[in-house]
Amino acid sequence: MRFGKSLTKAQYGPWKQHYLDYNKLKSLLREDDPDKPWVDEDEQRFVDELVNVQLEKVNSFQTATYKSLIERTSQCESKLEKLVGKDEASKDKESELSSSLKELDSIREEINRLERFSRINYTGALKAAKKHDRRRGANYKVRPLLQVRLASMPFTSEDYSPLLYRLSAMYAFIRQQLDGNQERAMSNGETHQRMIKYTSYKFFVHPENLLELKTSILRHLPVLVYTPTSTKAVDAVQKDPTITSLYFDNKNFSLYTGKVEKGSGAASLRLRWYGQLRDRPELALEKKTLAEGDDSEEIRFNIKAKYVLPFLKGEYKMEKQTAKLRQKHGANSEEVQNLEKTVDEIQDFVKTDNLEPILRASYTRTAFQIPGDNKVRISLDTNMAFIREDCLDVDRPVRDPDQWHRTDIDDAGMEYPYSGIRKGEISKFPYALLEIKVREGSSRRHSEWIDDIMSSHLVCEAPRFSKFVHGVASLFEDHINTLPFWMSLLETDIRKDPEQAFEEEQEKKNKRAEDELAIGSFIGSFGKSPLNGGGSQMSKKQSIGQNGKFPASKMLSPVQKPKESEDGSEAQNLGVSSRLKQFFPAFSSSKYAQSKRNKVQLPPGVKKPEYWIKDVGTVKVEPKVWLANQRTFIKWCHIAILLSTLSVSLYNSAGLHSNVARGLAVVYTIIAIFAGAWGYGLYISRSRMIRRRSGEDLDNILGPTIVCLGLSVALCLNFGFKVS
Template sequence: MDSTEIFVERKTHHEDWTGEKSVKERFSIKEKYVNDYLSGEYTLDSKIERLREEGKKSEQDLHDMETLSREVLESVKTKHLEPVVRSFYNRTAFQIPGDARVRISLDTELTMVREDSFDGKPRAGNNWRRTDIGVDYPFSQLPEQDVCRFPYAILEVKLQTQSGVEPPQWVLDLIDSHLVEAVPKFSKFIHGTSVLLEDRVDVLPFWFSQMDRDIRKPATKGIGISRANSPRGSFVGMDNAGRHRGGRTNSATPSQSSLQYQNDIEVIVESEPGEHSSQNEGTVTQYSHAYGGEPSEETALLGRRNYQNSSESWLQKINPFAKPDSQRERQPGRVTFTTRDDQPNKRIAVPVRVEPKVFFANERTFLSWLNFAIVLGSLALGLLNFGDSTGKIAGAAFTVIAMFVMIYALMLFQWRADRIRRRESGPYDDRVGPTILVVVLISAVVLNFYLKIVAS
């Protein structure tokens, strides 16, 4: 590899319903300093001071760089992180020069390579990455257990539109066409880790059941990406400089192996400077129908398998049509599939999205119970203050019932909120509590009626 500049990147992803934005932060460092940086012997102080003297970055940018480098190093040390998986791919990018409203990337030759030494093999030695390979795809010099060659291409379409605007029809047509197979929440590093380090993975990503199926579909006519009023076969942003082989990543940190939780079409506010057109007004957002790209990794599988490798043979162990084991504890928000005898405890995880309205519905139910308790308590207070001896007995009974209703409502609210946060599939109803409340309330009314009859 000829590149000497290494980027250390930290991604923080949030569910969009939380209202928080996903953040991608990074800084650069010379490769010769990486080992010393990871060991704590090298800091960015000299580089930051040089940039401050040159005036190329603001004080806020320099402060953020220093903070990020310190926090990344602290995470590496406290969590005992080490390089695990490297990803390699060739990226072809399509974009109109100077116009970031439409960006398309196609990643081919996607390969994941082991960098760890968990099995006692010093693949990288004392270096931060292994040096026995470069960019010589398909890495035939590596043993099959160290490499995972992904059998499809990864397509990503990024759109910048006004906030709340639906994606263009051509994007929806492309998704529904025979050209792609959508795989929401696909992650290159999750896939590579699950294949290469299967003994360290308890839950398999849900797209594994698609890996041993032919995703080709009957051809759909009239599907393509073309410039308006131009010949049918021309692609948006396609020029002689559009194709490059600079999409290789040497990301060998396990922190990048996190599953990206996003929707089929995710609204992401652009944070990189210079990407917004000055003619756009209002809040400009990016619709990212992301197929394996960055920052989102919602991916479609494109193409066909034309070779066998270790990952294919490994994936054939998964039986996507097996019935769940009734003896296995079901996990919240997951669809479980039994595997063959050599992998009895593997589960395929399907992420479950929780809408904010679910929490609001739980709160409304809680307030409804409180409203009932307040009405009942007001009735009890009136009987205690202005009733006769029989009315006071009934008022005391209604007071106890009102307090019981409030306690029950609070416990039910907390119970449901906890299950929602853990994304459990249910059930969320409670038949015992309301039944007891009705029986007790009827008993109090009957008691009041009986005492009145006896007293008269």
């Protein structure tokens, strides 16, 4: 289906006027009149319409709609806060809870519409730019400019996680109130608490930052290499393994579309192996299904290369492996039943969706993990390349249709950079991919250094990145009508100045604090409601914040009873609920905590110290600091001596009748005295500041400015008097 028809089909009626006008952009390209010369005015008209009109229209609508959703969410929170404490049997309360539930459903549906709105318009802009460069690209290229512009627009990178978390908290409260079944919620929470879950974070890494990033990680985790059979510590000569993932899809790319749109139930299938296929490694066939939220369910089994093609054709059902399990564990054992069920499910999946190999992703993986400790797992994938494996072109297939993989690559043992592959069949990823997995319940000691890495200038956040999605988007752009948002990052320089990265992280933290305050004030206001004190736990993984950088922590017990405040009144909302503490263990948004942060009351007889403890006692300063101050003083002395020498020589050579020369000599002498006095005063002042470890600025441009102006005026007067 052409993209114009896909865009029309995907439009939501009430928002129709806010979508990208793709037909207008096509008309500006004058596809019906290709012989007419394309001049600068035509180019300016097209670029202005695309960048300044269409994209601004889309971005403005997305921003306004998102703000409206936030306001509606806040209003719903305020409405629910008023219901706390009312009689549970009240009909009015039940009616208001039902209406709030409908409002939450409406907000949730609009969030989904807004995300689809952003994605289809993002794809449309890139499609229009590609069409332009293909037809008018001999002298004009607009796609690089568009990629930079898209990367800076909020609608391509908006994170809905904070808003979704607020909705989740309200959903839990409403359903508990309507169902009145707290015991079931508690039991569910305990069950999920025993399950091992990970929070995953993905980042792009520029090649220039790879070594610094590796050394930063090595301070905390050793290097591991994952082999097909086991995980062993890497030795001095062992190389990082090359991993190949062969992904499946059909001619309509339905698996890709489901993956991009993040719909619940979307599935993907891949065949994975380590090293070269000619070395006969063990292969793993894996099916991953997206569950609600960011969770996923994965089933897999190992298979030999000679059985892959018969299995895909439905001629082989892993009978040999099943027979071995029956002999080892028994005919009706759980292992046998699980394998048979997995084989049938994957084989039905291949047959129902007409799946075939579409592309392979090859990369070198460096893994970091403490042996026997899976709290933190880090992988760094480099030399990443995506290669076509399809048979979409019947006349010129990339892969032999009678084979399940490209024999030209595997038989020859090709390695990166795959120079023997034709252009257009390979896409090399320009960055490395860093993935950090933190297990729920990990200590704060782990999360501190991880936070430092994730907020540093060494990485660029790439949430929801998928090798399968990126490979299809980069190699089959003409066959798909939806593109992932991170494609615009590939045309920009992701390197950041350390100071700039720090400022951006501070802004994100401030935004997260605002989101947390909104969530905390809502949850904390429930008091002893089931949401706050009923013992219910979150049953699934959440990723919160603008950049998702909140390592999960251990499930906490219900909120404890508030203590008495100093004035005798109860400090309401002392602790945030266990749900909020799960993600923000070091922050409380209660009124008590806010008052303590705003004003610190010291005990009687204790006064605020005048000096920090670090400033008391022997001052230890590095010698280079003192030497730098001394060098500056010597430079000022050097200037003073040069000027005084000039003034004395000028005065002695002037004679009794040259009043102008003698006057200028006096001026130079005054400047020399000022330079010497300024240098000495600056030396004493800075020495005092170093001893006190003062935070004041050490620079002072007043003295150099006076000396330069004085010399300039004296030289100008000297020249003027000489000419006259």
